[in-house]
Amino acid sequence: MINPDPALLQAASEVRLKAYAPYSKFPVGAAIRTLSGKIFVGCNVENVAYPEGTCAEAGAIAAMIAGGEVQIAEILVIADSPEPIPPCGGCRQKIAEFAGQGVPVTLCTTDGKARDLTVADLLPGAFDSHHMDRAK
Template identity: 45%
Template sequence: MDSKIIQNLVDSARQAQQNSHSPYSNFKVGAAVLGANGKIYAGCNVENAAYPLGQCAEATAIGNMITSGTQSIKAVVIASPNDAACYPCGGCRQKIAEFASDDVPVYMSTRSGSLQKVSVGELLPFAFRDSSLAG
């Protein structure tokens, strides 16, 4: 993946992170996905006083992509609020796998600027996909 595209994804995730609504955890996360159309879609986590009703940054970014009419992810960046990599939760791994093939890169960006890269397949081996529904 082109380093300029990766940097644009990181910048978009960091910008979205600034808008995080996380008054309960104070754990501000941003995410950006590169759609198959070449556009970047960003999102932040949105917490709720009724904890299970919150939304992760990855889910917000994916929702923005789907709203635009794009159905396929080519790359993902998740921006951590600290110097530890912030891997997607199990639910977000499944959401990413719905729209991305196993070889799609997922980058975790830390506050200090380091990047860790894994693939969707490494994050969620044996993913449940639409093909799993076929008899």
């Protein structure tokens, strides 16, 4: 049985209710804990010029950066879905930019299902800055 971190679960659940999702009707919340222990949240924000919206994970990462932090220690994502939803491909890359491959990722549903992964599970073979070493 997976027991999501209560503080992250509460933070992601609360921000999910603030999502702006008039087109998909699919609100998503994300909460990030940084190495300092601070929690940053984000929710999806849609736009009529679809797909110009912002994912919950990207919003949480932006809040983390705006808050002066740059390293994810843990992330939790929640949505009202039959099974825990994984981040989209773009958000997987965004998460990998600020998290090590072993960082825990917890995916949750609003009815209590949860799945634990790592960043490496989400994005094996992630593109990172060392791939650009010859460009320097």
